[in-house]
Amino acid sequence: MRHTSKGADDDVRMRGFAQRDTVAAALAWLDAQDVQDAQARPLATETIPLRNAAGRVLAASVVSDVDVPGFDRATMDGYALIADSTEGATAYTRLPLSVIGDSMPGSPFVGSVSAGEAVRVMTGAPMPRGADAVLPAEWVETECTSPCKISALAAVSPGKNMGRRGEDIVRGTILLEPGRILRPQDLGVLSSVGQGEVRVIRRPRVRLAVTGNELLPSGAHPSGFHIVDANGPMLSALIERDGGIVDFPGLVRDDPSAILEALQADADVVIVSGGSSVGIEDLAPVLVARHGELAVHGIAMRPSSPTGFGRMGNRLVFLLPGNPVSSLCAYDFFAGRAIRALGGRPKEWPYRAIQGKLNRKISSPIGRLDYVRVKIDGDLVDPLAVGGASILSSTTRADGFVIVGDDSEGFAAGSDVKVWLYA
């Protein structure tokens, strides 16, 4: 597939796509790229401080080189002793014990416990040498003449109320596997084995090029025949949601050299918003076809049919329609999937799905996939009565969307449907 620039074939190009790929065929190309990447050049990694690692994707197994804890410790406040010293103790048969010192967390008792002796311990304190149990403070009566005398009111068995060295983590244990999206408690475990840094998959760098001479930059007020860029802020937030790092230096003119420069940016992924169709001002597909590979252009779906993607060297390139609903939908189907995959995350949508009952039918032709925005009212799913790909506010009024596959004519009123919830 190859396009020439403006001129004789303008009219052909204005006639629309000669044929459209199915969504499945488009996804198959995309997923094959990921496989190729993983084989040809494993996903790049980086080492970052643990404090920044929440939500990042672990790149390599973490094996502990220490026991946690590194010593036997008390798991209750009380008295460390030899369990035998309490044998037969009850509230009526109190057994006297001599308190020979304290063991506090980080500051152990120096010395050894013999029969009839006890060391006062706090939870977490190292067990003194010789002791094999902790008698909880609740089971002790104290007479604090100096030195303190205590009496055991109950017996404990050996090993009671203490934790052994390595009870949390044994040296050599694989703590976490590659691909793990790091949870808060994972950071705690990594910290406890002495890992101040962690090796994670590098976040994909995404160059966002928003084109359209009719656009004013976000922050401007709409004026005259100029509209304010909605896709830049929206796509930036989507890319970040999916773990990408956004490079969005500003709007790009509808000019071949400006667009080509963006297509050749130092990035893992380039997303061009706008000018993705086959009209005379749709420059990006022509440029990708000429300087790289335009693998997919035109997809049998609504909205987002004028979507393209391919490669420019090592970069994956996505050409998203300028209409903002199309842009959102095409991002979620294709570009977001690639960004998530490159970053080692699950390819699936990061949306939660629920089941609901349609209150009105949805019709859709065979051969085209439809993305239908819906509102949820209790158990009922209400398709919004707007079709236009330009109506971005439909995606803020909607609670989510229903997908009608290209092998389906839609759903009758009352059908159970799966709804993907925006979040």
Add this chain to the structure above:
Amino acid sequence: MRHTSKGADDDVRMRGFAQRDTVAAALAWLDAQDVQDAQARPLATETIPLRNAAGRVLAASVVSDVDVPGFDRATMDGYALIADSTEGATAYTRLPLSVIGDSMPGSPFVGSVSAGEAVRVMTGAPMPRGADAVLPAEWVETECTSPCKISALAAVSPGKNMGRRGEDIVRGTILLEPGRILRPQDLGVLSSVGQGEVRVIRRPRVRLAVTGNELLPSGAHPSGFHIVDANGPMLSALIERDGGIVDFPGLVRDDPSAILEALQADADVVIVSGGSSVGIEDLAPVLVARHGELAVHGIAMRPSSPTGFGRMGNRLVFLLPGNPVSSLCAYDFFAGRAIRALGGRPKEWPYRAIQGKLNRKISSPIGRLDYVRVKIDGDLVDPLAVGGASILSSTTRADGFVIVGDDSEGFAAGSDVKVWLYA
């Protein structure tokens, strides 16, 4: 409730809690604080750039002061004309039209369209004066002698393939309501009406004070009887997950003046990790009781029973046990709930719940709530065979947890249970 400092009552304090609040009573106190806050001093707000607003909580309604689009526009590539000019056109009855110019997005046709005339338009371009429909490029035959002559191959009806001014957003519409957690597409809509900034609820500032003389800072290697802080990195990540801003300047010595300084930090919430029980080194509850209000201390749950909370002036203060599983659980039940509420977010856990079938029974005494870590294997829910609150690795091996309420003796093997999934 009032504690005195170390001395005569050490032994009483080592005996454990005289009584424990139920989780419900503890939550009732906490939720009453939020209500009180909301009445006494509405949640503080701040204005931030739109580009940083994804995931933030909107503080005020946003009303559009413009129509979007601000003009009628083409929704297809083709020819803008008076629909009547195409009346009767078919592939066999071609009707000639004179092309009198172009209208491009942001660069309208200057002039007016009369019967028999057409203006070439791109999707999104302003409709020329006089035109009331767009004839798609696919329905046109072109002869490009100069000037171009085109023929309509089909008829269009008035209003076809064009969008009216305000079709996306009508001036005066309430776009988004307060409390909305801003989605990527919300940023797009806000941008399109000219909002470069957005008023959001301020993120709660949380001072994190991790105490324990036995602790080494995260990043150190465990050594001798010192263990490395796990709670600091874990709690920092949890606080950020819940929308808080973490102030964690480093470990705090088990020293009354150091802990008091943290309790009086410039913050909305203070979290003290460690030293929360009733032992002789448990300083924080005594300090809160003396200098503020220790409303809850000791909760009928496992783990996390030695949890306390209250107020120091305007600050909500949480005293979390040093044992890391207790710390996680107490954070999720209490501190996280307060942080989410202060930031305008739903109080509920940010965990997804699923149903599963227990493969072994869970026993729990009446009067105590239990937090049971479980693994998921298909549909089966497997309680982990570890009880200890010190075994943080149990929360990384687990996929989630099951709650046994204090009115329940647990669940029989084969029961359907609700599992909250860690994420």
